Amino acid sequence: MKTNEELKEIAHFIAEYATCLLGSGVHTSRVIRNSCRIGESFGVAIRMSTFQKTIVLTTRDQESANVHTEVIGIPALPVNFAYNSELSALSWEARDDRLPLDLLREKFHQVISRPTLSPRLVLLLVGLANASFCKLFGGSWAAVGVVLIATLAGVFTRQQMQRRGINHFIIFTIAAFVASTIAASTLAFDATAEIALATSVLFLIPGVPLINGVIDIVEGHAVIGFSRLTHAFLVIICITVGLSCPLILFKNSLLL
Amino acid sequence: MTLLAELLADGALAAVAGTGFGAASHPPARAFKYIAILSAVGHASRFFLMTRCGVDIATASFFASFIVGLLSLWFGSASRCPMTVLYIPALLPMIPGMYAYKSVFALVMFMQHLDEPALAATYQQELLSNLIATVSTVFLLSVGATILIFLLPKKVYSLTRRKGNRDGITR
Numbered sequence: 480m481k482t483n484e485e486l487k488e489i490a491h492f493i494a495e496y497a498t499c500l501l502g503s504g505v506h507t508s509r510v511i512r513n514s515c516r517i518g519e520s521f522g523v524a525i526r527m528s529t530f531q532k533t534i535v536l537t538t539r540d541q542e543s544a545n546v547h548t549e550v551i552g553i554p555a556l557p558v559n560f561a562y563n564s565e566l567s568a569l570s571w572e573a574r575d576d577r578l579p580l581d582l583l584r585e586k587f588h589q590v591i592s593r594p595t596l597s598p599r600l601v602l603l604l605v606g607l608a609n610a611s612f613c614k615l616f617g618g619s620w621a622a623v624g625v626v627l628i629a630t631l632a633g634v635f636t637r638q639q640m641q642r643r644g645i646n647h648f649i650i651f652t653i654a655a656f657v658a659s660t661i662a663a664s665t666l667a668f669d670a671t672a673e674i675a676l677a678t679s680v681l682f683l684i685p686g687v688p689l690i691n692g693v694i695d696i697v698e699g700h701a702v703i704g705f706s707r708l709t710h711a712f713l714v715i716i717c718i719t720v721g722l723s724c725p726l727i728l729f730k731n732s733l734l735l
Numbered sequence: 736m737t738l739l740a741e742l743l744a745d746g747a748l749a750a751v752a753g754t755g756f757g758a759a760s761h762p763p764a765r766a767f768k769y770i771a772i773l774s775a776v777g778h779a780s781r782f783f784l785m786t787r788c789g790v791d792i793a794t795a796s797f798f799a800s801f802i803v804g805l806l807s808l809w810f811g812s813a814s815r816c817p818m819t820v821l822y823i824p825a826l827l828p829m830i831p832g833m834y835a836y837k838s839v840f841a842l843v844m845f846m847q848h849l850d851e852p853a854l855a856a857t858y859q860q861e862l863l864s865n866l867i868a869t870v871s872t873v874f875l876l877s878v879g880a881t882i883l884i885f886l887l888p889k890k891v892y893s894l895t896r897r898k899g900n901r902d903g904i905t906r
Binding site for chain 2: 504505506509512557558559560561563564565567568570571572575595596600601604605606607608609611612614615616673674676677678681682684686687689690691693694697698719722723726727730
């Protein structure tokens with residue numbers, strides 16, 4: 480049987496665990512499953528409601544039927560699939576090895592304090608990815624080169640603005656504007672300028688919330704699923720606005 | 736170019752694209768090689784379906800995504816990664832960028848020619864058809880791989896569990 484204090488401790492940990500997963504791009508049913516699994520390992524039933532910005536979490540001791548409820552905010556973290564893998568594995572470990580709470584918390588903090596890929600490496604990889612995208616769509620090698628430069632500039636702009644904590648939507652608009660304006664330089668010398676323009680902003684497409692949103696909806700978590708899609712949709716509007724500027728400026732050469 | 740060379744070229748480019756976009760979502764290091772293979776197989780199979788079998792982009796994306804989902808189940812078990820960690824980055828190269836771009840372009844042109852009914856109607860139609868193509872492709876892309884979660888839930892949910900414990904016996 481758990482004392483109220485113990486129940487609260489468990490609730491605190493699961494709150495931290497679940498919000499960290501939800502904030503870093505894990506679809507809802509997995510978060511709930513993982514959290515319930517950890518709860519079970521302590522003999523505690525977990526019930527939660529998930530929304531875009533908060534979760535409501537109730538822990539109930541299965542023997543004494545004591546209950547503890549909290550509302551916790553979901554932090555806006557960058558997408559991190561390493562959390563998804565390692566923290567899911569941790570939930571199985573908790574269940575299979577009956578880890579005590581202190582050890583579980585220590586392991587959790589170990590996972591979330593692991594270093595992520597360096598921003599420069601990400602910059603380079605995303606640049607190459609977008610350039611090969613351009614080739615995939617049938618762009619010429621000149622267009623591929625310009626897209627590489629445009630993407631590097633766009634990602635760099637985004638990273639710098641993110642570091643300064645500028646509003647998310649403004650970041651996406653400006654990054655799309657920078658990348659597509661540079662890509663528009665192909666209009667002067669290249670027949671595949673349209674492909675260069677189209678691919679230059681693709682690195683900004685919020686693929687993870689789009690796919691997670693659809694997964695959530697088909698799994699019955701429609702509220703949070705549509706919230707994710709709404710957010711992705713707003714980001715796409717921002718990209719559209721950024722891309723429209725060079726299109727309006729240079730539309731005459733595009734129509735020829 | 737022979738079919739095989741075309742498929743290889745398509746797959747190689749998609750692998751770079753998938754790995755690069757995947758890197759932005761910080762997957763665990765051991766996942767990268769699987770993401771590269773999945774991106775290549777997914778995009779190359781869609782390319783094959785579209786160019787050789789005459790399947791439209793949305794349907795082809797659905798089947799390619801289903802193949803990616805199947806493989807990600809197998810790879811996920813080998814690497815102890817959840818399926819979504821492997822297949823979401825691998826699906827990103829299949830996002831229909833040209834249709835998305837053409838929708839934006841048509842929207843801009845529509846607004847520029849509001850007072851010329853004939854041109855405005857053309858662009859309006861172009862906007863609608865490109866938008867429908869984009870949205871249905873993205874939707875079927877996400878559903879294709881997710882179906883596996885419905886078909887084999889037990890297997891899908893326990894990929895990150897240590898192998899010895901996967902038979903369902905709990906201590």
